[in-house]
Amino acid sequence: MSAAATIEALDDLDAINKLYRERRWSDGLPIVPPTQERVERMLKGTKRKRDEVIAVLPPGFGEATVERIAINAVMAGCDPAYLPVLIAANDAVAQAQFNIQGIEATTNPAAVWLVLNGPIVQQLEVNATFNCLGQGSWANATMGRAMRLILQNIGGALPGDMDRATQGQPAKYTFCCGENEAQSPWEPLHVERGFAHDASTVTVVGAEGTLNMNTHSKDAAEMLRVFAECMAHPASNEYCHGGEPWLVIAPEHADILKAGGLSKRDVKQRLWELSKMPASHLSVKEILRAQASRTDEYGEIKADTLLAISRKPDDIWFIVAGGPGTHTTYVPCFGNSRAVTREIL
Amino acid sequence: MAKRGKVALTICSTAFKTLGHAQASALGKKDLPIAVMPHPFGLRKREEVRAIAAQCADDIVNLVTKARAKT
Numbered sequence: 001m002s003a004a005a006t007i008e009a010l011d012d013l014d015a016i017n018k019l020y021r022e023r024r025w026s027d028g029l030p031i032v033p034p035t036q037e038r039v040e041r042m043l044k045g046t047k048r049k050r051d052e053v054i055a056v057l058p059p060g061f062g063e064a065t066v067e068r069i070a071i072n073a074v075m076a077g078c079d080p081a082y083l084p085v086l087i088a089a090n091d092a093v094a095q096a097q098f099n100i101q102g103i104e105a106t107t108n109p110a111a112v113w114l115v116l117n118g119p120i121v122q123q124l125e126v127n128a129t130f131n132c133l134g135q136g137s138w139a140n141a142t143m144g145r146a147m148r149l150i151l152q153n154i155g156g157a158l159p160g161d162m163d164r165a166t167q168g169q170p171a172k173y174t175f176c177c178g179e180n181e182a183q184s185p186w187e188p189l190h191v192e193r194g195f196a197h198d199a200s201t202v203t204v205v206g207a208e209g210t211l212n213m214n215t216h217s218k219d220a221a222e223m224l225r226v227f228a229e230c231m232a233h234p235a236s237n238e239y240c241h242g243g244e245p246w247l248v249i250a251p252e253h254a255d256i257l258k259a260g261g262l263s264k265r266d267v268k269q270r271l272w273e274l275s276k277m278p279a280s281h282l283s284v285k286e287i288l289r290a291q292a293s294r295t296d297e298y299g300e301i302k303a304d305t306l307l308a309i310s311r312k313p314d315d316i317w318f319i320v321a322g323g324p325g326t327h328t329t330y331v332p333c334f335g336n337s338r339a340v341t342r343e344i345l
Numbered sequence: 346m347a348k349r350g351k352v353a354l355t356i357c358s359t360a361f362k363t364l365g366h367a368q369a370s371a372l373g374k375k376d377l378p379i380a381v382m383p384h385p386f387g388l389r390k391r392e393e394v395r396a397i398a399a400q401c402a403d404d405i406v407n408l409v410t411k412a413r414a415k416t
Contacts, residue, residue, distance in 0.1 A: 059364065060371045105364055162367050164360065285387070 003051065004067050006036070024158055026075070027148055027173060034074040042070040045080030046087060054087055055094030058101035059163075060156020064090045068154050069146075076146035081124055082139060084344050085202050086146055089114055092204040092340040093151075099337045103206045104157040107164050108237065110334040111171035112147050113207040113246075115319060117190035120200035120344055121178035128178035130323035133210065133248065144174030169209050177321055183251040184320035185258035192264065193341045200344040205246055205317075206337035208237065211330040215253075220260025223253060224267065228274030230330055231309055234281045237335030240289040242297065242311040244338055246331040247271075247318035253328045254320045265313070272313035276306040347374045352412045354405060358384035376415075378408035 009016050016033045020026045032038065043050055043066070050067040057064050069086050078086070093100045093112060103110045116126050127137035135141065157163040165172070181188040190201040213230045217223040231245060238245055249257070257267055279287050280303035291301045298305055310316055317339065346353035355377060357365045362381050369377035382401050386394060 059368050061368075062371075105361075105368075107360070156367065156371060160363075162364050164364055 004039075004065070004071055009033075020075075025153055027145065027152065029145075029173070031075040031149075032077050034071045038074045039067070039070050042074050042078070042080050042083055043067065045070075045083035048087060055090045057090070057094060057151065057155030059105045060154075062154040062156055064094075064150060064154045069150060072149040072153055073142075073146045076149055077138070077142040078146050079124075079138070079142075082143050082146070085114070085116065085120070085124070085143055086150070088202045088342040088344045089143075089147055089204055090150065092202060092342040093147075095340045097338040098204060098206065098340045099334070100151075100155070102336050103334055104151060104155060105162055105164055106334070107166040108208060108334055109165050109167055109169040109172070110206045110208055110337070111169060111175050112151065113171065113205040113331065114144055114147060114176040115189065115203040115205060116176070116178040116201070116344075117181065117188050117203070117319075118195075118200035118344075119198060121181070123200075126176070126178035128180040128321045129183075132177040132180070132321045132323075133175075133329065140176045140178075141174050144176030147176070148172060148174065171207060171210065175207060177248075179319040180251060180321045183254075185254055186264045186320070189317070189319050190341060195341065195343060201341050202344055203339050203341040205244075205331065205339045206334035207246070208332040208334055211332070213328045213330055214326055215328075216326050218256055220257045220262055221270075223256060224270045225274055227328065227330070228271050231271065231275045231332070232277040232281075233332075234277070234283065234286065236309070236332060238309045238332060239277060239282060239307045240286055241293045241335035242315075243309060243335040244315045244317065244333050245309050246333060246339075247316075248321050248329040248331065249318050250322045250325060250328045251320055252324060252326055264318075267318070268313040268316045271316050272308055272310065275309045277309075279303055279305040279307050282307075347377055350416065352409055352416065354378045354380060354408055354412070356380045356382070356401065356405070358382050358386075360384040378412050380404045380408055 009019055017030045020031050048066045052066050053063045055064040073083055073086055121128055124139045126139045151157050179188050191197050195201050215226045279301050355365055365379045380401055382397055
């Protein structure tokens with residue numbers, strides 16, 4: 001694998017950003033110039049060799065070497081300590097079940113969401129509390145941005161070229177958070193997915209968007225009914241394909257669910273049952289799409305067929321995150337994608 | 346398939362033509378034949394779709410014939 005190309009530019013931030021703008025090497029925001037010094041500093045964040053190929057990224061099939069990942073991390077404003085997260089995330093998105101080809105080349109607005117678990121959340125000051133899906137955290141903002149720059153600059157997913165998103169979504173600039181494990185009444189996501197409690201992990205999710213679900217309900221059963229009715233929407237890839245929906249459950253909501261005697265598995269089972277939707281709610285075209293994808297589950301899909309949001313309850317995933325308040329987020333997903341978790345080493 | 350010396354062809358709609366050519370190029374098959382159909386289909390009448398399919402079938406035959414001649 002050859003080293004990344006070096007270009008000479010004026011030692012001037014405006015001039016460099018003009019160059020990056022003209023060559024479409026940015027996401028539309030100014031970048032931190034990836035000078036050799038900055039890239040070398042970034043590379044100190046890992047012991048991996050700079051020419052190691054971590055992933056081959058569709059749709060352009062560019063090779064994501066450690067060095068190229070580091071360059072984009074510099075551009076996004078990352079600290080060197082974030083580099084191992086990005087290396088693990090690149091390995092994750094390249095797994096076949098994640099379907100990065102589909103996520104990047106589709107007309108769907110799917111974005112790559114990075115969910116961090118384990119000690120690294122504290123170590124890197126990843127925001128998992130107040131406004132964890134919003135602005136204000138350096139780690140969240142820059143790691144999510146670096147992932148997007150990597151997909152665009154290494155993977156070749158330039159909007160209007162190989163990224164065919166009809167409208168896209170704001171999360172395509174950056175989408176990264178941690179799980180608020182200290183305030184979760186259940187085992188954290190990475191433990192549920194088979195990793196040691198003291199392991200640090202990143203989970204990549206093909207996220208179609210976010211929907212705030214504000215309910216002041218204090219009753220677990222009622223709360224799950226409200227969530228399920230929000231999740232059941234007819235213009236959903238998940239009902240067409242049998243997807244993998246996600247939720248970011250607020251700590252207050254999680255406490256109510258736990259007080260109602262519900263385990264994680266119970267929550268999934270109930271959401272799965274309550275969010276079933278008659279096929280007649282879908283458009284005729286979407287019923288045909290569902291028929292094409294889910295015949296093995298349902299046989300012939302008729303108007304009164306009750307479609308589940310996912311193939312099985314365990315395909316519904318959630319983390320607990322956020323600060324005080326009654327806001328849980330539904331993250332509908334691309335449908336033809338499965339999340340992947342990798343340990344950060 | 347094309348890399349194995351077989352005549353290969355892709356079909357896509359106009360909305361994905363840029364993607365098709367870019368991916369073929371990225372995979373080292375810049376000359377991969379691509380039959381392109383107009384996008385979208387949603388509002389077209391059945392007769393229009395039949396006509397598009399017939400035209401596409403002709404395009405496929407032509408593209409495959411040309412590609413075979415090159416091998």
